[in-house]
Amino acid sequence: MATKKVISENGVGERAQYFLKVLIERYIRDGQPVGSRTLAKDAGMDLSPATIRNVMCDLEDLGLVASPHTSAGRIPTVTGFRMFIDSLLTVQRLQAGEIERIRTELAYSGDAGNLLTSASQLLSGVTHMAGIVTVPRRERTAFRQIEFLPLSENRVLAILVTNDGEVANRILNTHRDFTRLELDQAANFLNHSFSGLEMEKVRSRVLEELNAARESFDQTMAQALEMAGEVVDASAPHEDCLIAGQTNLMEFEDLASLQQLRKLFDAFAEKREILHLLDQFHNADGVQIFIGEESGFQMLNGCSIVTAPYQVDEDVVGMLAVIGPTRMEYERVIPIVDVTAKILGAALKNR
Amino acid sequence: MATKKVISENGVGERAQYFLKVLIERYIRDGQPVGSRTLAKDAGMDLSPATIRNVMCDLEDLGLVASPHTSAGRIPTVTGFRMFIDSLLTVQRLQAGEIERIRTELAYSGDAGNLLTSASQLLSGVTHMAGIVTVPRRERTAFRQIEFLPLSENRVLAILVTNDGEVANRILNTHRDFTRLELDQAANFLNHSFSGLEMEKVRSRVLEELNAARESFDQTMAQALEMAGEVVDASAPHEDCLIAGQTNLMEFEDLASLQQLRKLFDAFAEKREILHLLDQFHNADGVQIFIGEESGFQMLNGCSIVTAPYQVDEDVVGMLAVIGPTRMEYERVIPIVDVTAKILGAALKNR
DNA sequence: TTTGGCACTCGATATAAAGGAGTGCTAACA
DNA sequence: TGTTAGCACTCCTTTATATCGAGTGCCAAA
Numbered sequence: 001m002a003t004k005k006v007i008s009e010n011g012v013g014e015r016a017q018y019f020l021k022v023l024i025e026r027y028i029r030d031g032q033p034v035g036s037r038t039l040a041k042d043a044g045m046d047l048s049p050a051t052i053r054n055v056m057c058d059l060e061d062l063g064l065v066a067s068p069h070t071s072a073g074r075i076p077t078v079t080g081f082r083m084f085i086d087s088l089l090t091v092q093r094l095q096a097g098e099i100e101r102i103r104t105e106l107a108y109s110g111d112a113g114n115l116l117t118s119a120s121q122l123l124s125g126v127t128h129m130a131g132i133v134t135v136p137r138r139e140r141t142a143f144r145q146i147e148f149l150p151l152s153e154n155r156v157l158a159i160l161v162t163n164d165g166e167v168a169n170r171i172l173n174t175h176r177d178f179t180r181l182e183l184d185q186a187a188n189f190l191n192h193s194f195s196g197l198e199m200e201k202v203r204s205r206v207l208e209e210l211n212a213a214r215e216s217f218d219q220t221m222a223q224a225l226e227m228a229g230e231v232v233d234a235s236a237p238h239e240d241c242l243i244a245g246q247t248n249l250m251e252f253e254d255l256a257s258l259q260q261l262r263k264l265f266d267a268f269a270e271k272r273e274i275l276h277l278l279d280q281f282h283n284a285d286g287v288q289i290f291i292g293e294e295s296g297f298q299m300l301n302g303c304s305i306v307t308a309p310y311q312v313d314e315d316v317v318g319m320l321a322v323i324g325p326t327r328m329e330y331e332r333v334i335p336i337v338d339v340t341a342k343i344l345g346a347a348l349k350n351r
Numbered sequence: 352m353a354t355k356k357v358i359s360e361n362g363v364g365e366r367a368q369y370f371l372k373v374l375i376e377r378y379i380r381d382g383q384p385v386g387s388r389t390l391a392k393d394a395g396m397d398l399s400p401a402t403i404r405n406v407m408c409d410l411e412d413l414g415l416v417a418s419p420h421t422s423a424g425r426i427p428t429v430t431g432f433r434m435f436i437d438s439l440l441t442v443q444r445l446q447a448g449e450i451e452r453i454r455t456e457l458a459y460s461g462d463a464g465n466l467l468t469s470a471s472q473l474l475s476g477v478t479h480m481a482g483i484v485t486v487p488r489r490e491r492t493a494f495r496q497i498e499f500l501p502l503s504e505n506r507v508l509a510i511l512v513t514n515d516g517e518v519a520n521r522i523l524n525t526h527r528d529f530t531r532l533e534l535d536q537a538a539n540f541l542n543h544s545f546s547g548l549e550m551e552k553v554r555s556r557v558l559e560e561l562n563a564a565r566e567s568f569d570q571t572m573a574q575a576l577e578m579a580g581e582v583v584d585a586s587a588p589h590e591d592c593l594i595a596g597q598t599n600l601m602e603f604e605d606l607a608s609l610q611q612l613r614k615l616f617d618a619f620a621e622k623r624e625i626l627h628l629l630d631q632f633h634n635a636d637g638v639q640i641f642i643g644e645e646s647g648f649q650m651l652n653g654c655s656i657v658t659a660p661y662q663v664d665e666d667v668v669g670m671l672a673v674i675g676p677t678r679m680e681y682e683r684v685i686p687i688v689d690v691t692a693k694i695l696g697a698a699l700k701n702r
Numbered sequence: 703t704t705t706g707g708c709a710c711t712c713g714a715t716a717t718a719a720a721g722g723a724g725t726g727c728t729a730a731c732a
Numbered sequence: 733t734g735t736t737a738g739c740a741c742t743c744c745t746t747t748a749t750a751t752c753g754a755g756t757g758c759c760a761a762a
Binding site: 144145147149151157159161165167169171244246247250251256258261262265266269 | 518613
């Protein structure tokens, strides 16, 4: 039997969706199960609680809301939140003042590393949650320059400068002593060969040429390449992220079990899993939202992640994220993350 | 009237002190107020609970123990703990195996930074509390070498190497373009003048010579000195510390109020206050113990810090600390911190 | 389709009673 | 004089019980 109510493709009546939206908005504000009476008022449609109750039943059958116990109101389920986020959300525009604040705060931070730190702190400060920024992956950045400095016998300081202005250095223990001249020559050769290449390419080319040099017994070149390889390799696992405002998360009653918090904080300290998670969204463009339970990591239960990639010269170089309770003000957080990503990208370009 | 009981200079009978010791040891184990019956058993002196009660009264009058309420046992006060730590503690010797573990774990970590990270992780791992290591202060380390590399127009990469193998780099925006030769000459001059000097001295000498150079209109030298000054200054506030295992502290019921924990974790994130605190003990030698309430920082209420300086070539270069609940096993933690400090110092020397 | 009514559930809150650990004090004992 | 047993008392903890109220589900009527 065809019903008269307007059914969207996911099988939920339009009015029911509206109630779901109002319910979730209320739940986000209060953190309390929402009862039919409250919802009737909030919806502003002059309907009686009883009517609402009927709709709630439908929503519960669809798995979009649930009640913690018989005589409590309803709280949204993960699927409910998902639907809310995907199709019900009305994102606020950020006020001009806020945009300005972000812009100025990012404008006055020094070098690249500092800028990223500022960005994560900014995110956490504005949202009162935890802010995360992944640092640009070395693979995507390009080789600019390498230099070797003699330190003491058999020790050489290698300095690698990349296109984005990052500097990595590493002390090499060499088999024999090198003169300053030799080192300069080696650096010259390497700079000449690799300048401008992506680090990933540099890595493979170094290996190729190293083999070639060995075959032709070109000692000098082989040694130069060996050293270069060591530096490039060592600077590779630089993949990392900056997290700020973790302690803000302690304020949310939703996450307040120490059990839960500890797991979360351990993940922050470890970082690996967080990075891995964010990497999944690396190729999406624009803001993505991600509900903890969907990840399978139980440390993220009760949390959501709002994330966006940031770009330099059209290339996505890193991710930016805010992590907080699933019950967060998405309408406010989403534009913040979005704008910050754009401004950060622009700021990184100017250096 | 002279009493027969042996009174030590602090006005506490020897036997009473013994009971205090037993009480605190018990309290450290259980975290529960200790009653007279329990204490009678633990003391192993075949005395009745009633006798113990009399002694407890005395200890309470002296402010060494307190009862949370009428019908609970006694818990040590801060002063009680202080006395325990200062004169009652019997420190265990570390088992040879444990020493070996520390030694090997520190032996296989790479460069200096890595070594310090390992040390803090080691401390937290072995004690199940938070481990802290302050990184050597730049002032105490000596200038070894400076180099300048041209990056692009008006940008120069400056690299500063110190005696302890640390490398600091900074990108300078210069007024005009420099040739490679000019930069090399500047570096040569600086290396020649300052090599081996303590950073603190370098800082002041740079200023002196800068003035001299300006007076004599020696442009080249003035510019070199200006750049050097910028690098030295920038690398100065490198004072920092590494903290590991913070989340371990969430397991202790003593600190489990979120209020309390948040303040503590904020302090960890900020680091400044922690550093300031540890600096107070910088000149003490050997292990120092420090009860949170004594500091005035209320974030440390309920905590104690066990700290020891570590030395390279007779010079104290940094501090090492474990932070945990005041109710911690000092007998075990003290030798761990002590030994780790020594091994860390030795490990740093060999590089 | 909406609404009012009604019985019912169940958490939250309050109150009371029982149990028990531990104290302080007193008086007796070695 | 130090030590001990005895005893009344305190106060936390646990358990049971009752009450309140928010909210539900369902039914019958509008």
